[in-house]
Amino acid sequence: MLLYGGAAGGGKTDLALGKALTQHQRSLILRREFPQLKGILDRSRELYSEYGAFGSKVWRCEFAGKRRSIEFGSVQHEIDKNKYQGRPHDLKVFDEAANFLESQVEFIAGWNRSEDPDQHCQVLLCSNPPTDATGDWLMRWFAPWLDPNHPNPAAPGELRWFASVDGRQFECQNGDPFILVDGEPVYDFDPGSVESIEIIRPLTRTFIPARVTDNPFYANSGYVAKLQALPEPLRSKMLFGDFAAGREDDAWQVIPTEWVRLAQARWSPNGRPTIPMTALGVDVARGGRDKTILTPRYGHWFDKQICHPGSATPDGFVVAHHVFEAREASTLVNLDVVGVGSSPFDIVRAAIGDKIWGVSGAAGTDELDCTGQFGFLNLRAQLWWRFREALDPVNGMDIALPPDPELKADLCAPRYRKGPRGIQVETKEEIKLRIGRSPDKGDSAVYALAERRSNLAFGSI
Numbered sequence: 263m264l265l266y267g268g269a270a271g272g273g274k275t276d277l278a279l280g281k282a283l284t285q286h287q288r289s290l291i292l293r294r295e296f297p298q299l300k301g302i303l304d305r306s307r308e309l310y311s312e313y314g315a316f317g318s319k320v321w322r323c324e325f326a327g328k329r330r331s332i333e334f335g336s337v338q339h340e341i342d343k344n345k346y347q348g349r350p351h352d353l354k355v356f357d358e359a360a361n362f363l364e365s366q367v368e369f370i371a372g373w374n375r376s377e378d379p380d381q382h383c384q385v386l387l388c389s390n391p392p393t394d395a396t397g398d399w400l401m402r403w404f405a406p407w408l409d410p411n412h413p414n415p416a417a418p419g420e421l422r423w424f425a426s427v428d429g430r431q432f433e434c435q436n437g438d439p440f441i442l443v444d445g446e447p448v449y450d451f452d453p454g455s456v457e458s459i460e461i462i463r464p465l466t467r468t469f470i471p472a473r474v475t476d477n478p479f480y481a482n483s484g485y486v487a488k489l490q491a492l493p494e495p496l497r498s499k500m501l502f503g504d505f506a507a508g509r510e511d512d513a514w515q516v517i518p519t520e521w522v523r524l525a526q527a528r529w530s531p532n533g534r535p536t537i538p539m540t541a542l543g544v545d546v547a548r549g550g551r552d553k554t555i556l557t558p559r560y561g562h563w564f565d566k567q568i569c570h571p572g573s574a575t576p577d578g579f580v581v582a583h584h585v586f587e588a589r590e591a592s593t594l595v596n597l598d599v600v601g602v603g604s605s606p607f608d609i610v611r612a613a614i615g616d617k618i619w620g621v622s623g624a625a626g627t628d629e630l631d632c633t634g635q636f637g638f639l640n641l642r643a644q645l646w647w648r649f650r651e652a653l654d655p656v657n658g659m660d661i662a663l664p665p666d667p668e669l670k671a672d673l674c675a676p677r678y679r680k681g682p683r684g685i686q687v688e689t690k691e692e693i694k695l696r697i698g699r700s701p702d703k704g705d706s707a708v709y710a711l712a713e714r715r716s717n718l719a720f721g722s723i
Contacts, residue, residue: 266469271477277388286384290353291334395674422466437466516687535563547702582609639686
């Protein structure tokens with residue numbers, strides 16, 4: 263897997279089209295929305311016209327004595343990825359990759375293969391730095407090159423080995439296969455004794471940065487001056503390919519990214535107050551790639567979250583066991599009871615009585631925001647808004663959150679709107695449809711801060 267680009271004008275389009283024609287037999291070039299393909303289609307006509315014919319979104323070319331098939335497509339919605347299920351290409355190109363959902367890239371890349379043993383297969387991600395939370399997955403997938411705080415940074419073009427399992431990225435020392443034991447990779451195992459255990463084989467990744475000054479066709483034109491005239495942080499992103507430059511939040515993002523960053527900067531592993539655990543927020547997995555997340559809170563300080571894959575929490579008894587393991591004697595448990603959460607709620611309540619609150623996001627509430635001007639459509643909106651108010655630097659609550667990039671992404675994912683019935687926050691299903699994953703860590707943190715105060719909200723449980 264190759265990430266190429268960063269800055270504008272580095273030749274990302276020509277790299278994709280050139281590789282497809284000269285190095286690969288069956289290629290798929292995607293943009294998030296089909297109208298965005300116009301520029302790359304126009305360029306393909308300039309480059310390919312003497313080698314083949316274009317029809318039905320596919321070029322049929324012959325180059326250096328080999329036949330080439332170069333297909334163009336789009337995956338605007340999360341479900342659109344299913345159009346490419348089971349369709350092999352030895353080159354998969356995601357043009358402006360930061361616009362794609364992580365789940366779309368993972369799914370479609372699964373059919374990056376060829377029947378020709380001599381054909382090199384590759385996933386090519388051409389991209390500028392993300393401008394919103396949609397592309398934050400790039401920062402995690404290519405952390406050794408993009409994260410300035412990475413403990414083992416990689417040089418441009420350096421190969422590293424990675425494996426992706428259930429949405430978790432494992433950086434490996436080399437290409438040796440491994441198995442997972444209690445969620446951790448184990449390399450020293452006997453292949454003959456693990457028939458029922460999946461053996462995971464890492465693949466290579468690298469990042470090659472490109473700027474407009476690397477492109478001789480643009481470097482001597484007026485394009486550099488245009489990029490220099492852009493406002494920050496867009497200037498740093500497009501001129502220098504700075505992935506670390508600040509990005510603009512969506513206008514309707516519930517929690518500003520900067521507030522989460524400040525809360526994570528306040529956290530330290532030794533900063534836990536010497537008080538009993540105040541609350542335990544529990545978001546129960548709904549199957550698939552979802553996770554059961556437990557968030558311990560000690561006053562203003564949130565401990566590292568406890569994560570269990572959905573496959574490891576198959577029933578209410580297992581979830582209840584994890585709750586009993588995590589909580590202290592006086593800890594209040596706030597547990598999401600929607601769907602599969604009702605079973606562990608009943609089991610835990612039988613043991614600890616009124617020390618548990620079954621949180622139903624659709625329940626009504628009579629509370630107002632801190633200004634006293636706006637109500638809430640439901641309890642979910644109220645709890646997320648209370649978390650926003652707690653993180654607001656003006657309120658001085660000094661919330662400290664563990665520096666987990668996935669938690670940060672989850673907290674920055676939901677959007678809201680204001681209507682006649684009050685503030686409304688996206689449902690988990692709406693968020694999952696938009697970003698391709700469930701914001702489990704964010705919901706669990708929100709539950710950890712929740713307080714059972716409203717009679718209306720509690721009465722519907």
